[in-house]
Amino acid sequence: MADGAVTRRPVICFLTGTLNALAGAERVTASIASALAARGYRIHVLSLWDEASAFPLHPAVTHRALFPVRPSFKRQYAATVWRIRRFMLTHDIDVLVEVDPMLTLFTLPALFGSRVRRVAWEHCHFDEDLGKPARRVARRLAARTAAAVVVLTDADRLRWRAAIRHPFQIAVIANPLPFDLPPRMEAPMQAKRVLAVGRLVEAKGFDILLEAWALVVREAPDWRLEIVGEGPARPALEALAAQYGVSKTVSMPGERTDIASAYRQAGVFCLSSRYEGFGLVLLEAMAFGLPVVASACEAGPKALLVEGGNAVMVPPEDGPALARALLRVIGDPDLRWQLAKGGRLTAAAHTVDRLVDQEWEALLRGVVTGNGGAAPSE
Incomplete structure (x- = not known):
């Protein structure tokens, strides 16, 4: 030096x-x-x-x-x-x-x-x-x-x-939070879209999310799932969506440089990871006012999330539990609003x-x- x-x-x-x-x-x-x-x-x-x-x-x-x-x-x-x-x-x-x-x-x-x-x-x-x-x-x-x-x-x-x-x-x-906190909640509460973001790899648990989604669309057929990201698991995930019969309600557009637009167009954010070092996408989603459903995986999500305060949490690798949590949030506008407000406070602290x-x-x-x-x- x-x-x-x-x-x-x-x-x-x-x-x-x-x-x-x-x-x-x-x-x-x-x-x-x-x-x-x-x-x-x-x-x-x-x-x-x-x-x-x-x-x-x-x-x-x-x-x-x-x-x-x-x-x-x-x-x-x-x-x-x-x-x-x-x-x-x-x-x-x-x-x-x-x-x-x-x-x-x-x-x-x-x-x-x-x-x-x-x-x-x-x-x-x-x-x-x-x-x-x-x-x-x-x-x-x-x-x-x-x-x-x-x-x-x-x-x-x-x-x-x-x-x-x-x-x-x-x-x-x-x-x-890797961008300035939006001055207000920008996610539309009425949007019937669940958003997930991450590399298409096993760690992110998108196979678990698709298992859950097959149960969700039985009760909420007008909702759609968007998984933003790219990676080696794409062929397996596309095959799994077809196997579950949900291909028409699932989109996987690949990587998006305009990720803010994806957050602004969604109604609920879902993290289905098997593990996370931190889970930066959680902060990003909360900054835009998205209510969060997440697996309580190691280690970051457990540090960021408060059950009922800024997220609804489920055990990792539990598709049926994830489906129940998504349906609970989808069906309860008051809960969505509560989670969105709590999430904004979390994002503001980061x-x-x-x-x-x-x-x-x-x-x-x-x-x-x-x-x-x-x-x-x-």
């Missing part, structure tokens, strides 16, 4: 796989990086591949990529490590925020002997490795070597503490300004001065 770093705003770099993906971690990275740049920080985003971004960045944010397209990191491991080191030293980076603890496997050797302080930012929950056993190793390396680990929920903080006995600094910073001003800047100051990045309770 350059001399005088404790008396000036640190130079920050966010290291990520790519920003050119319509996903929660990428969207939040762009949002936090832009908010810090707007506050006068020198901000870099370094993608491992692809200089394009699916989300807007503040004009002061510098975005670069190590490779134009995704390489084989087994073959390009040494080159990746070297390029990360060269970038950090060339741009006088003070704090490197790793958008996934898996990146520790690159940054630990890349920054050996340097003064760059590392922050590992976890977007999943501790007990989910997303099919990569190396992630479990990377998390433990991050805890032992990073200046701070950032997790999204207090439940996940406790899980990290229980699993890793080595002393380390950990902060809880929830994901922010604005970018509040979380950057009160959480991220405190974290960065602590990392730079060597006081750690722990949350106040730590």
